[in-house]
Amino acid sequence: MDSNHQSNVKLSKTEKKFLRKQIKARHTLLRHEGIETVSYATQILVVANGGLGNGVSRNKLLPELEKLGQVDALLMPPNKPYSFVTYKTTEESKKAYATLNGQNIVNDLGQKIILYLNFVEKAQWKELGLQALPPGLKVVEEIISSEDEKLLLESVSWTEDTDNPNFQKSLKHRRVKHFGYEFHYENNNVHKDKPLPGGLPDICDSMLEKWLKEGFIRHKPDQLTVNQYEPGQGIPAHIDTHSAFEDEIISLSLGSEIIMDFKHPDGVTVPVMLPLRSLLVMTGESRYLWTHGITPRKFDTVQASKGHKSGIITGDVGDLTLSKRGIRTSFTFRKVRQTPCDCSYPLVCDSQMKEPPPSFPESDKEASQLEQKYVHQVYEEIAGHFSSTRHTPWPHIVEFLKALPSGSLVADVGCGNGKYLGINKELYMIGCDRSQNLVDICREKQYQAFVCDALSVPVRSGSCDACISIAVIHHFATAERRMAALQEIARLLRSGGKALIYVWAMEQEYQKKKSKYLRENKSNQGRQEISSDPSAQELFVEPVPDTGHQDSACSIPSINDFQKGRYHSREVANSMLPIHTNRTSFHSQDLLVPWHLKGNASKEKPTEPFGPAGTHDTGPVLHRYYHVFCEGELEAACQTLNNVSILQSYYDQGNWCVILQKA
Numbered sequence: 001m002d003s004n005h006q007s008n009v010k011l012s013k014t015e016k017k018f019l020r021k022q023i024k025a026r027h028t029l030l031r032h033e034g035i036e037t038v039s040y041a042t043q044i045l046v047v048a049n050g051g052l053g054n055g056v057s058r059n060k061l062l063p064e065l066e067k068l069g070q071v072d073a074l075l076m077p078p079n080k081p082y083s084f085v086t087y088k089t090t091e092e093s094k095k096a097y098a099t100l101n102g103q104n105i106v107n108d109l110g111q112k113i114i115l116y117l118n119f120v121e122k123a124q125w126k127e128l129g130l131q132a133l134p135p136g137l138k139v140v141e142e143i144i145s146s147e148d149e150k151l152l153l154e155s156v157s158w159t160e161d162t163d164n165p166n167f168q169k170s171l172k173h174r175r176v177k178h179f180g181y182e183f184h185y186e187n188n189n190v191h192k193d194k195p196l197p198g199g200l201p202d203i204c205d206s207m208l209e210k211w212l213k214e215g216f217i218r219h220k221p222d223q224l225t226v227n228q229y230e231p232g233q234g235i236p237a238h239i240d241t242h243s244a245f246e247d248e249i250i251s252l253s254l255g256s257e258i259i260m261d262f263k264h265p266d267g268v269t270v271p272v273m274l275p276l277r278s279l280l281v282m283t284g285e286s287r288y289l290w291t292h293g294i295t296p297r298k299f300d301t302v303q304a305s306k307g308h309k310s311g312i313i314t315g316d317v318g319d320l321t322l323s324k325r326g327i328r329t330s331f332t333f334r335k336v337r338q339t340p341c342d343c344s345y346p347l348v349c350d351s352q353m354k355e356p357p358p359s360f361p362e363s364d365k366e367a368s369q370l371e372q373k374y375v376h377q378v379y380e381e382i383a384g385h386f387s388s389t390r391h392t393p394w395p396h397i398v399e400f401l402k403a404l405p406s407g408s409l410v411a412d413v414g415c416g417n418g419k420y421l422g423i424n425k426e427l428y429m430i431g432c433d434r435s436q437n438l439v440d441i442c443r444e445k446q447y448q449a450f451v452c453d454a455l456s457v458p459v460r461s462g463s464c465d466a467c468i469s470i471a472v473i474h475h476f477a478t479a480e481r482r483m484a485a486l487q488e489i490a491r492l493l494r495s496g497g498k499a500l501i502y503v504w505a506m507e508q509e510y511q512k513k514k515s516k517y518l519r520e521n522k523s524n525q526g527r528q529e530i531s532s533d534p535s536a537q538e539l540f541v542e543p544v545p546d547t548g549h550q551d552s553a554c555s556i557p558s559i560n561d562f563q564k565g566r567y568h569s570r571e572v573a574n575s576m577l578p579i580h581t582n583r584t585s586f587h588s589q590d591l592l593v594p595w596h597l598k599g600n601a602s603k604e605k606p607t608e609p610f611g612p613a614g615t616h617d618t619g620p621v622l623h624r625y626y627h628v629f630c631e632g633e634l635e636a637a638c639q640t641l642n643n644v645s646i647l648q649s650y651y652d653q654g655n656w657c658v659i660l661q662k663a
């Protein structure tokens with residue numbers, strides 16, 4: 001009998017359930033990862049759920065697999081929830097399939113995981129880009145002895161100093177202590193005219209002199225931040241404020257190794273191993289342009305072979321495993337900058353920013369101006385590039401449009417590049433958008449579209465059988481204006497007409513699943529597409545049943561952290577709209593989301609959505625205003641609409657959605 005076919009056998013309820021799950025895993029592997037499973041036995045099995053991405057280490061999985069035969073290779077791609085095992089013979093792989101399929105194992109975090117196995121012809125997954133260290137970055141191994149490490153660790157006293165409470169802080173994600181100058185997390189800067197008494201600890205002074213003499217560093221720092229991270233803690237991705245510190249920033253890792261993620265504005269993430277007693281030296285592009293951060297988690301994916309110590313974690317998946325984090329203490333030394341920064345990265349340089357980021361709007365007029373500048377003008381400018389990243393219609397929206405009776409008149413309010421206007425040829429669809437350039441793109445495709453504001457659509461009341469408004473309402477900057485936009489959609493509907501509305505959700509992790517928007521930022525994932533809003537979600541997949549805990553425990557910083565301004569180095573004051581870091585969780589409901597235009601891309605030819613790691617080819621960055629909706633917020637707004645009932649409300653891959661019906 002074909003090993004995947006059990007049709008002749010009467011299955012129990014549990015067996016059926018398990019079979020369903022196995023089939024689901026197979027579908028997900030194909031749709032999400034492009035891995036084709038086969039229905040006949042081969043030597044190679046893909047083990048869904050048995051991956052580094054859900055906390056199963058090589059040491060855990062390999063012995064289980066070896067019990068059933070001779071394993072030729074076990075490939076574990078970084079951060080993926082599956083792995084590939086190749087057995088010496090098909091007999092052995094069949095035995096493993098029969099025995100392990102549906103079996104529980106306990107992963108390295110003590111969680112129960114069910115394995116689902118399928119045969120494949122070859123072990124392959126979406127290729128990881130060849131990675132190199134970000135330009136200007138160095139990791140010097142074994143820069144100090146273990147005796148010195150011990151002395152340094154003993155030199156920091158973590159007992160509260162009541163005389164100087166400012167020197168030490170317990171942030172949500174770690175403990176910090178400052179020397180030389182205090183670092184203020186409210187504005188991510190230092191008071192340059194208020195050095196702390198005592199300067200840097202003596203023990204550091206001689207060490208720094210030595211590194212200078214030996215050429216590891218070029219400048220003598222005058223500020224020290226000591227960070228201490230328990231396993232599970234981290235530091236959000238950030239760029240150290242340009243105007244606060246000089247070019248060279250160095251960090252000494254003590255107590256335990258850790259993976260630090262460096263991220264280029266393009267979305268390229270490079271995970272860098274910082275072994276204990278190593279010195280990280282960030283200069284130039286790696287200091288000014290790339291963000292650095294530590295994902296809060298208890299395990300890191302690391303190279304298994306002994307020879308490999310510092311540097312990038314490559315895609316050599318035959319050689320990756322999990323390493324349990326210990327307590328890491330870092331000494332980060334910086335030199336306070338006394339003159340404005342004149343780096344060559346003006347787009348991320350607070351010294352060179354032409355104008356400060358806008359504030360939260362306080363009146364309708366301010367809101368309208370904000371939308372004008374941070375929504376309308378931006379879409380006008382990015383229209384061509386934006387459109388080149390918007391191809392795939394989202395399945396639930398397609399379903400809604402396909403279910404409408406033929407001949408229906410349907411308005412797409414905020415139709416963008418018209419991706420939904422031709423979905424159902426039986427409908428009469430009209431699109432409108434605030435952006436002339438997007439409307440032109442629709443017209444080039446022979447769709448009916450016109451320019452208007454969603455607050456006043458020049459269409460007769462009660463004339464539409466249905467409306468859709470996808471990723472639009474979140475661009476209105478006050479609750480009143482968002483209500484007015486909903487009201488306008490309701491006005492267009494005839495009695496009994498339906499509207500489907502999508503807005504971006506504050507919750508990018510829902511029911512323990514990360515949205516695709518977040519999942520695309522997994523470190524180790526090489527080059528990634530980086531469009532930056534909900535419409536970026538080109539794929540709708542059901543993830544392989546995944547316990548998804550790698551960094552879930554404390555990955556969402558508290559409001560407290562938000563107020564401390566730690567989530568973004570460029571945040572200036574609380575009234576300023578924060579600038580969001582793409583592919584990370586939201587820390588504010590109102591924010592600016594960067595759009596990276598490529599090179600000279602404008603209305604013209606779309607360029608590759610990602611550039612090679614470490615290039616200087618960064619085009620302009622434009623910021624779009626968003627109000628991301630919290631759970632229940634869209635529903636609550638819709639409930640106040642007259643003559644409208646909510647037929648359905650749901651969460652769809654990072655968006656809150658409702659289907660409304662006019663009474």
Ligand SMILES: O=C(O)CCC(=O)C(=O)O
Binds near residue numbers: 240252
């Ligand atoms: O812990 C580290 O090595 C880095 C700390 C850091 O980036 C910072 O304090 O700005």
Ligand SMILES: [Fe+2]
Binds near residue numbers: 238239
């Ligand atoms: Fe930093």
Ligand SMILES: [Zn+2]
Binds near residue numbers: 243343
């Ligand atoms: Zn700068």
